Amino acid sequence: MGVNGEDNDMHQHEVSSLTAAAHELKSPLALMRQLALRLESGDISDDQRRLIQQITLTSERALRLTSDLTRSARLEDALFEVEPINPEQLCRDIVDELAPLFEAHGRSLAVTHRSHPLLLVANRDLLRRIIMNFSDNALHYSQPGTAVHMQIQALTKSGMVRVGIRDYGPALSSDMWRQLQKKLKHSPQTIHARPQSSGLGLFIASQFAEAMQGSIGATRHRDGATFYVELQASRQLSLL
Amino acid sequence: MTYVLLVEDDPWLAELEVGVLKDAGYEVTLSPHAPSAIIAIDDKQPDVIILDVLLTGSTAFALLHELQSYGDTNTVPIILCTNMADSLKLEDLKTYGVRRIVDKSTMQLDDLPAAVRSVLL
Numbered sequence: 615m616g617v618n619g620e621d622n623d624m625h626q627h628e629v630s631s632l633t634a635a636a637h638e639l640k641s642p643l644a645l646m647r648q649l650a651l652r653l654e655s656g657d658i659s660d661d662q663r664r665l666i667q668q669i670t671l672t673s674e675r676a677l678r679l680t681s682d683l684t685r686s687a688r689l690e691d692a693l694f695e696v697e698p699i700n701p702e703q704l705c706r707d708i709v710d711e712l713a714p715l716f717e718a719h720g721r722s723l724a725v726t727h728r729s730h731p732l733l734l735v736a737n738r739d740l741l742r743r744i745i746m747n748f749s750d751n752a753l754h755y756s757q758p759g760t761a762v763h764m765q766i767q768a769l770t771k772s773g774m775v776r777v778g779i780r781d782y783g784p785a786l787s788s789d790m791w792r793q794l795q796k797k798l799k800h801s802p803q804t805i806h807a808r809p810q811s812s813g814l815g816l817f818i819a820s821q822f823a824e825a826m827q828g829s830i831g832a833t834r835h836r837d838g839a840t841f842y843v844e845l846q847a848s849r850q851l852s853l854l
Numbered sequence: 855m856t857y858v859l860l861v862e863d864d865p866w867l868a869e870l871e872v873g874v875l876k877d878a879g880y881e882v883t884l885s886p887h888a889p890s891a892i893i894a895i896d897d898k899q900p901d902v903i904i905l906d907v908l909l910t911g912s913t914a915f916a917l918l919h920e921l922q923s924y925g926d927t928n929t930v931p932i933i934l935c936t937n938m939a940d941s942l943k944l945e946d947l948k949t950y951g952v953r954r955i956v957d958k959s960t961m962q963l964d965d966l967p968a969a970v971r972s973v974l975l
Binding site for chain 1: 864866867870873874937940941958959960961962963
């Protein structure tokens with residue numbers, strides 16, 4: 615067996631281990647969430663309710679990650695449908711879902727409206743997971759009191775549509791991002807400019823994007839970063 | 855009173871689910887694994903079975919096969935309540951009597967009573 619074969623075997627082993635760990639974590643996390651929901655429905659003070667809501671929201675965040683991990687491990691075996699999707703509408707649905715989490719952290723999440731909607735071709739579940747992932751990343755690296763913006767752009771030359779999540783937090787080093795991109799496909803890597811990040815969420819997002827013939831990337835700003843996914847524009851665009 | 859058999863091997867989650875179902879007005883029996891569920895069904899046929907998938911010992915599918923092999927139990931509606939919901943397709947499981955799949959990782963407290971009501975319609 616050559617070096618590449620050994621690398622692939624090791625990679626498969628790592629993925630299998632991560633998936634098994636994710637699955638094992640799912641049951642206790644789901645139980646913690648259910649217990650917190652039960653507590654929240656009782657007669658408690660406002661402070662207790664706030665703390666319990668934080669337990670619920672944190673459990674849900676961890677459950678999303680475990681769910682993404684198990685989904686990513688099945689990508690190679692699974693057939694999934696792609697369809698024309700209005701990303702703005704999908705982003706609005708995600709904003710509705712994540713609003714309580716952002717509010718609990720003193721931040722907000724908004725979608726920049728486009729007067730002419732764009733359509734892209736994607737698997738709804740995978741695209742949703744990517745955007746949720748970027749939003750979660752933005753939540754934890756944006757400054758309190760700031761708004762995280764979802765922006766949708768047409769990349770006319772490449773025939774792609776970009777969905778970006780802009781946060782206002784610590785700047786991301788471009789050198790680190792280039793290093794990250796090289797290694798992203800092989801194993802989770804740390805983004806050193808953001809020391810608390812394991813890079814695992816981005817690794818999963820990258821896998822989901824590739825499965826839809828797309829890619830992820832990031833733009834560095836002085837006051838934060840935009841993480842984005844680029845996917846093929848739908849031909850139905852020409853009908854608009 | 856509608857009689858629900860809950861098959862769940864996590865004692866804390868089971869206690870919570872039994873409480874929610876009783877609060878909703880259902881008679882509930884708890885079985886922690888498939889063999890005890892068979893005994894409970896022999897004792898009294900449930901109107902609905904709520905079934906975890908990854909049970910201690912044999913999985914839910916062994917129990918589903920068993921239930922489908924008897925004329926008196928193959929019509930009992932089954933609700934799967936599982937952390938594996940995103941790996942399962944309801945269409946594939948309808949032949950086993952499965953009528954609903956509830957995702958444990960996202961369910962709200964009233965989702966189980968709502969699922970029971972929906973399969974009894």
